[in-house]
Amino acid sequence: MIESLYNLIPEGWERSVLLGLQVLAILLAGFILQRFVARTITRIGERYHLPPQFVLVIRGLLRWLIMGSAVLMVLERFGVSGSVLWAALSGFVAVAAVAFFAIWSVLSNLFCAVLIFTLGPFRLGDRVEVIESADKPGVKGRVVAINMLYTTLEDMTEGVNIEEAPLLQIPNSLFFQKAVRRWRGTDVPFTFLDR
Structure with a gap:
């Protein structure tokens, strides 16, 4: 067969x-x-x-x-x-x-930017403080710009002249890793910075 x-x-x-x-x-x-x-x-x-x-x-x-x-x-x-x-x-x-x-850090910042834009934990003109820990003061400033990688704050720590305040660029992912204080409706008028 x-x-x-x-x-x-x-x-x-x-x-x-x-x-x-x-x-x-x-x-x-x-x-x-x-x-x-x-x-x-x-x-x-x-x-x-x-x-x-x-x-x-x-x-x-x-x-x-x-x-x-x-x-x-x-x-x-x-x-x-x-x-x-x-x-x-x-x-x-x-x-x-x-x-x-x-590229993990870049991807993390991009994803966190999407969360910032969609969830709105803060917006332009808000004062925010990223708290390091209970005994250390964190970074404090007014939000002047938000882009896909970092958020720009105008430094508002005590003793800094508002007209000469430096700009701080905080990675977006940091806002989701640390505790953040936010104040809406600041008493300081908001202006766009040309720096």
């Missing part, structure tokens, strides 16, 4: 058909295995009254692990080395992690 099937395959296609059958068998075995494991995990979760969220996460992780292993086995059948793929993937992840870490 095998020889009759072998005779049906055109000349020179034996290897391709065999490779296709191997790939199909690997993917089918991976699919069946992941379904079996998912059902087993569900039964264990029901029997031992595990939280459904935990069972769902475990099922998802095992499904990805099994199907990922099956895909790697298929790629090896096509001649792609698993170690080369692993090296490329780990290199990409390392570069992405370094890049994300490098």
Whole structure:
């Protein structure tokens, strides 16, 4: 019977058909295995009254692990080395992690700017104080500008001449990391600064 099937395959296609059958068998075995494991995990979760969220996460992780292993086995059948793929993937992840870490502060300030604009914890003309701790005075000033990376305050600490007050640029993320005091309706008239 095998020889009759072998005779049906055109000349020179034996290897391709065999490779296709191997790939199909690997993917089918991976699919069946992941379904079996998912059902087993569900039964264990029901029997031992595990939280459904935990069972769902475990099922998802095992499904990805099994199907990922099956895909790697298929790629090896096509001649792609698993170690080369692993090296490329780990290199990409390392570069992405370094890049994300490098721009984290900028992304944090951008996100906090969006929160400042949408939630409105303070607005132009308000006096704010970023409190360091109970025993240390913080940065105090009047909000004169808000942009995507930082908020500009006109320094209002005691002893500073209002006409010569320096401008302080506070990263937007700091307003969400520290306690902030705010006074609305300041008694000092608001003017746009040309500095």
